Amino acid sequence: MTLHTAEALLLDVFDLHDQDLIVTLLTRERGKVRGVARAARRKYSRFAGQLQPLAKVRVVWFEKSGSDLVRLSSVELIRTADALVRGLEGILLAGYLAEHMLEFAQENEESDHLFRLLDSTTEALLAGVDLDLATRYFEAWVLRLAGIFPSPLQCPECGNELAEAAWMPAGAEGLICMSCGESAVGATRVSAGAVDFLRRIGVTSLRRLAAGGGAPADTLSEVADINARVRRTFLQRELKSHRVMYDTLARVEGA
Numbered sequence: 001m002t003l004h005t006a007e008a009l010l011l012d013v014f015d016l017h018d019q020d021l022i023v024t025l026l027t028r029e030r031g032k033v034r035g036v037a038r039a040a041r042r043k044y045s046r047f048a049g050q051l052q053p054l055a056k057v058r059v060v061w062f063e064k065s066g067s068d069l070v071r072l073s074s075v076e077l078i079r080t081a082d083a084l085v086r087g088l089e090g091i092l093l094a095g096y097l098a099e100h101m102l103e104f105a106q107e108n109e110e111s112d113h114l115f116r117l118l119d120s121t122t123e124a125l126l127a128g129v130d131l132d133l134a135t136r137y138f139e140a141w142v143l144r145l146a147g148i149f150p151s152p153l154q155c156p157e158c159g160n161e162l163a164e165a166a167w168m169p170a171g172a173e174g175l176i177c178m179s180c181g182e183s184a185v186g187a188t189r190v191s192a193g194a195v196d197f198l199r200r201i202g203v204t205s206l207r208r209l210a211a212g213g214g215a216p217a218d219t220l221s222e223v224a225d226i227n228a229r230v231r232r233t234f235l236q237r238e239l240k241s242h243r244v245m246y247d248t249l250a251r252v253e254g255a
């Protein structure tokens with residue numbers, strides 16, 4: 001058995017049986033770590049209160065060779081995301097951000113960039129940055145770090161530099177230039193504002209983007225659609241939490 005200590009962000013918790021929980025964490029050094037928190041469901045458990053969505057913790061675990069589940073020894077809270085997950089929208093968003101990591105981070109693989117992205121996005125949300133802006137930034141960056149959706153600088157079809165506006169081909173593999181897009185069947189026009197947003201996130205932090213006024217609502221809604229289409233093309237399905245979030249919020253708004 002080997003002992004490990006790391007800072008981690010809490011992605012997911014579910015009941016294993018009567019007393020134990022299975023916890024999935026994101027670490028810088030080891031990517032996703034899945035472990036059992038023994039007796040964590042007991043009233044006076046040493047894990048009580050520590051296992052909250054998007055919480056930043058210091059975790060100690062034991063690893064046994066041949067087992068893909070580690071055993072969590074202790075979890076110490078560094079930063080809660082309480083203020084974010086107090087409301088319905090925040091809870092849904094936390095699940096959505098976490099599912100990106102469950103999907104895109106690997107086990108036993110260094111994940112410093114994904115860790116920093118989730119950590120800084122959570123911090124920005126806790127500091128009051130607009131949910132919509134933070135979510136668009138986060139989605140686009142996950143796709144960028146996965147190498148699926150690079151900064152829209154060059155047209156992948158002809159190699160020419162992309163102008164202000166662009167097109168997204170029917171297959172949603174990325175953005176192509178105006179002249180390639182004109183002749184592509186089923187391509188969607190992408191506004192200059194959306195292209196600019198996708199470029200700016202590559203050179204600006206979320207906090208600075210927010211301080212500079214963020215982006216207009218119609219641009220953010222266009223970027224939401226672009227991110228979702230690129231992600232779906234890659235995954236061949238949508239994230240479960242995406243539908244849950246939109247369906248629930250639509251029901252609440254319609255009620």
Ligand SMILES: [Zn+2]
Nearest residue numbers: 155158177180
């Ligand atoms: Zn082109």
